[in-house]
Amino acid sequence: MAPFVIVVLAFYAGPLINILWLSVTDPEPGIGNYQKLYETDALGRILWTTFRICLITTFFSVALGYSVAYAMVHAHRKNQHIMLTFLLVSFWISVLVRTFAWLMLLGRNGLVNESMEAIGLISDPIRFMRNELGVLIGMVHYMVPYAVLPLLANMQTLDTRVMSASRNLGATGTQTFWRIYLPLTMPGLIASSLLVFILSLGFYVTPAILGGGKVLMVAEYISVQLLVTLNWGTAAMLGTLMLFSVLALLWIMSRFMQLSAVFGGGAAR
Amino acid sequence: MQDKQFMKETLVESAHAYKAGRMDRRTFLALCGMAGVATSSVIAGDAKAAADHVVMWNWGGQSVECHGSAIGDAFTAETGLGVKYDTSGPLEGKIREMVDSGNVTADVADADLFNAVSLGPTGHLEPIDYSIVSKEKTLPQYALEYGVSIILYGYAFVYDTEVYGDNPPKDWKDFFDTANFPGTRALYKWANGSLEGALMADGVAGDDLYPLDMERALNKVKSIKDDSIYWGSGSEVHSMCVNGEASMAIIWQNRGRNIETDTEGRYKLVNNQAMAMPGAYIVPKGNPAGRDAVMRYIATAQEVPAQLEILNCLGMTPSNPAAFGEIPEDQQPYAITSAMNIDKIVYNDPVWWGENGSEAVNAFLDAIS
Numbered sequence: 001m002a003p004f005v006i007v008v009l010a011f012y013a014g015p016l017i018n019i020l021w022l023s024v025t026d027p028e029p030g031i032g033n034y035q036k037l038y039e040t041d042a043l044g045r046i047l048w049t050t051f052r053i054c055l056i057t058t059f060f061s062v063a064l065g066y067s068v069a070y071a072m073v074h075a076h077r078k079n080q081h082i083m084l085t086f087l088l089v090s091f092w093i094s095v096l097v098r099t100f101a102w103l104m105l106l107g108r109n110g111l112v113n114e115s116m117e118a119i120g121l122i123s124d125p126i127r128f129m130r131n132e133l134g135v136l137i138g139m140v141h142y143m144v145p146y147a148v149l150p151l152l153a154n155m156q157t158l159d160t161r162v163m164s165a166s167r168n169l170g171a172t173g174t175q176t177f178w179r180i181y182l183p184l185t186m187p188g189l190i191a192s193s194l195l196v197f198i199l200s201l202g203f204y205v206t207p208a209i210l211g212g213g214k215v216l217m218v219a220e221y222i223s224v225q226l227l228v229t230l231n232w233g234t235a236a237m238l239g240t241l242m243l244f245s246v247l248a249l250l251w252i253m254s255r256f257m258q259l260s261a262v263f264g265g266g267a268a269r
Numbered sequence: 270m271q272d273k274q275f276m277k278e279t280l281v282e283s284a285h286a287y288k289a290g291r292m293d294r295r296t297f298l299a300l301c302g303m304a305g306v307a308t309s310s311v312i313a314g315d316a317k318a319a320a321d322h323v324v325m326w327n328w329g330g331q332s333v334e335c336h337g338s339a340i341g342d343a344f345t346a347e348t349g350l351g352v353k354y355d356t357s358g359p360l361e362g363k364i365r366e367m368v369d370s371g372n373v374t375a376d377v378a379d380a381d382l383f384n385a386v387s388l389g390p391t392g393h394l395e396p397i398d399y400s401i402v403s404k405e406k407t408l409p410q411y412a413l414e415y416g417v418s419i420i421l422y423g424y425a426f427v428y429d430t431e432v433y434g435d436n437p438p439k440d441w442k443d444f445f446d447t448a449n450f451p452g453t454r455a456l457y458k459w460a461n462g463s464l465e466g467a468l469m470a471d472g473v474a475g476d477d478l479y480p481l482d483m484e485r486a487l488n489k490v491k492s493i494k495d496d497s498i499y500w501g502s503g504s505e506v507h508s509m510c511v512n513g514e515a516s517m518a519i520i521w522q523n524r525g526r527n528i529e530t531d532t533e534g535r536y537k538l539v540n541n542q543a544m545a546m547p548g549a550y551i552v553p554k555g556n557p558a559g560r561d562a563v564m565r566y567i568a569t570a571q572e573v574p575a576q577l578e579i580l581n582c583l584g585m586t587p588s589n590p591a592a593f594g595e596i597p598e599d600q601q602p603y604a605i606t607s608a609m610n611i612d613k614i615v616y617n618d619p620v621w622w623g624e625n626g627s628e629a630v631n632a633f634l635d636a637i638s
Contacts, residue, residue, distance in 0.1 A: 041635075042631065042635035045635070045638070046638070049589075049638070103508075103512075107512060107514060108512070108513065108514045109512055109513045109514065110284075130498045130514070133306060146497060208501065209505070212498035212499060213456075213458045213498060213499020213500065213501070213637055213638070214494075214497075214498070214499065214637055214638055215638065216634055216638035221634070224630065224631075224634065226362045226626075227360040227361065227362035227363065228360065228362065228459060228630055229626070229627035229628075229630050229631060230361055230362055230387070230627060231367060231631075232362075
């Protein structure tokens with residue numbers, strides 16, 4: 001055990017401590033970098049944009065993911081395999097390829113706009129891309145498989161006899177879903193929301209390209225501070241903030257349920 | 270001891286000569302035999318440590334072939350040293366990281382002159398040795414302590430002839446005038462060039478640009494925000510034009526040349542009021558090939574044939590005044606220092622950008638997002 005602990009400390013804790021240290025020492029010792037958070041409007045706005053976009057992305061990804069997972073669990077075994085294959089293929093395609101695919105599909109002169117113009121549905125192209133809508137489309141699309149997998153794991157472990165019993169006792173399909181199925185899938189829902197939200201926080205390529213430069217999220221901002229403007233202290237401060245936000249999220253979750261159950265995907269307790 | 274040292278130096282010298290093809294294998298082996306050493310140890314050990322090549326750090330793409338044909342070949346012929354390439358892009362943060370970590374793997378970086386202003390005084394760069402590099406072979410304002418301009422690139426703009434066929438935009442004023450020239454604009458996300466263009470559009474004369482009036486520039490940029498998209502890399506703006514997403518785009522003049530070709534003339538480059546940006550060679554502190562070798566490399570890049578070949582191959586404009594008059598006829602419209610354009614361009618101030626660039630980029634990002 002001990003050697004592994006040392007490896008983990010050296011490769012994870014070491015750099016993390018370095019970042020924390022940098023955030024209070026560069027360019028000068030003190031909490032100046034953290035003061036910037038409320039002193040400059042720009043930082044607050046970037047964090048708010050990031051939070052808002054991640055929240056919306058999480059909502060739509062999990063909603064879509066829930067339907068997909070539900071359909072998969074209840075499909076025939078053969079169809080289930082086909083669906084899983086499609087899911088995994090989209091899971092494996094690189095973020096850059098998917099981003100450019102959206103541009104070709106929904107861009108100003110993309111397939112959708114061109115076709116709608118050709119059949120006279122619209123006169124001016126719809127601005128799907130190069131704005132916040134574009135970022136959301138790209139991010140939700142990327143995140144759906146991440147949302148599906150924990151939900152799938154959770155739904156597969158449910159005892160279907162409980163639902164049959166509910167129907168047998170006179171509940172309608174809707175009642176069974178809201179009162180039995182949904183509560184039972186809560187651990188899966190929470191795990192998938194958490195996973196999607198945390199991964200969304202780090203999005204870089206999609207907002208940078210689909211946002212047309214107007215949607216600035218924290219990951220891109222950090223990279224600019226590191227590579228272009230050399231404000232390493234600011235970058236470290238934002239990185240620290242992200243780290244603690246994620247840890248705080250996990251802590252809040254742990255108050256409500258056993259995290260191991262959430263990430264195991266199995267039934268709670 | 271003295272003899273041993275001499276022998277070692279001779280062997281290292283001859284290892285270089287052998288590698289560069291100036292000495293045949295037999296002679297080299299004979300020398301090694303006389304000295305009583307295994308050849309492999311000389312080549313692999315000392316010769317390597319003494320560095321038999323310079324590492325050029327650039328931005329990839331065509332620049333590897335072009336730097337090779339324009340500078341590398343002449344440099345190798347002259348000095349016997351090879352040239353290797355690192356194409357990962359010498360962003361300021363990466364240079365700082367490389368020097369701070371003490372693991373310097375590049376000898377010369379194809380960077381911006383303003384990088385020399387911001388990284389030089391903090392001890393991340395070697396000063397340019399002007400006894401080897403010539404101050405006369407670049408524009409006088411672009412030979413600085415820690416960097417020297419080798420090429421110029423220009424922030425110009427392209428426009429879509431299918432959108433503005435009869436009434437083409439002529440200058441930055443037209444570029445920022447969305448009332449008379451409706452259509453989407455693409456601007457450079459990292460502020461550079463976009464700010465100067467905005468100020469000139471707002472009526473500031475080219476000679477009075479610096480220090481930049483940030484507030485005025487940002488207000489002008491914000492005035493066309495709804496009609497603007499922003500690009501961060503050359504390939505991005507290239508596709509914005511080829512896909513017809515942008516009706517006008519601020520662009521590097523050499524990219525503009527490629528876009529004209531790729532769209533078969535649908536997009537046209539306007540070099541009027543182009544901002545001449547000094548691309549520069551800078552040397553990370555403690556570069557492995559040593560000061561002398563890298564300074565000689567830089568000196569080679571300053572020569573007129575190298576300058577003209579870079580123009581021909583990459584579309585970057587010479588910064589050596591002796592080359593201005595020799596720009597060939599077909600490159601005249603695209604080179605910003607050609608006789609055709611030189612009176613219409615504006616010179617960027619790398620000192621202002623080196624000292625204020627960070628705040629400017631952040632303020633710009635804040636304004637557009």
